[in-house]
Amino acid sequence: MRSAPSGFSTKERILGVAETLFARHGFAGASLRQVTAAAKVNLAAVNYHFGSKESLIEEVFRRRLDELNRHRLAALATVAARPDHTLEDVLDAFIRPALEQSMDSAGGTAFVRVLARAFAEHDERLRKFLSDNYGHVLREFAAAFARLLPQLDKQELYWRLDIVAGALTYAMADFGMIKRKGDVSERSHREQTIQHLIRFSAAGLRS
Numbered sequence: 189m190r191s192a193p194s195g196f197s198t199k200e201r202i203l204g205v206a207e208t209l210f211a212r213h214g215f216a217g218a219s220l221r222q223v224t225a226a227a228k229v230n231l232a233a234v235n236y237h238f239g240s241k242e243s244l245i246e247e248v249f250r251r252r253l254d255e256l257n258r259h260r261l262a263a264l265a266t267v268a269a270r271p272d273h274t275l276e277d278v279l280d281a282f283i284r285p286a287l288e289q290s291m292d293s294a295g296g297t298a299f300v301r302v303l304a305r306a307f308a309e310h311d312e313r314l315r316k317f318l319s320d321n322y323g324h325v326l327r328e329f330a331a332a333f334a335r336l337l338p339q340l341d342k343q344e345l346y347w348r349l350d351i352v353a354g355a356l357t358y359a360m361a362d363f364g365m366i367k368r369k370g371d372v373s374e375r376s377h378r379e380q381t382i383q384h385l386i387r388f389s390a391a392g393l394r395s
Contacts, residue, residue: 199237202227207248211301214309215245246317249306252289252299253318257325259285264332275336275393279386282329283356287385290360291378300360337393352389359385 205227209218238244263281267273290300
């Protein structure tokens with residue numbers, strides 16, 4: 189009865205350590221030897237749970253992106269069910285779940301750096317994995333935005349959405365000049381970030 193929780197704990201520990209090391213050193217820079225040493229497991233444990241380094245990398249993404257996109261699609265479905273929904277409502281469904289996850293104390297910041305590396309390192313295999321598994325989510329949002337912005341052709345819409353996604357990633361990484369003040373709670377700071385980004389994105393999409 190105790191073997192399942194132990195196995196789960198080992199797998200989660202490996203994923204957490206791998207996420208941190210990939211964020212710090214990149215996918216090529218972080219070796220399985222480093223992962224096993226930091227997670228205090230042997231190589232057989234990694235092979236048992238993941239099979240290869242490539243599969244481990246993919247599972248690091250699945251662990252975060254599956255949850256994120258469930259929340260995004262649920263929020264989008266709720267918004268779409270309201271006939272009077274606005275552009276800001278759809279942006280909220282896209283932005284809020286991502287910022288909430290990135291500000292999660294349990295590794296959210298590390299994952300943002302991992303996500304940035306996936307594009308910065310030009311790993312075509314990983315990009316294909318992300319496109320194949322999560323591209324449909326972006327297409328659903330693009331369709332929702334297109335219905336609210338009929339004046340934009342597809343190419344122009346995708347240009348603008350790409351810029352919105354870039355601004356969101358920047359906010360998720362907390363690289364900006366605006367830092368949380370000591371007398372402001374994390375919840376309040378996150379809400380301010382969300383509202384500023386929604387207003388900025390809506391203005392850019394409508395312009």
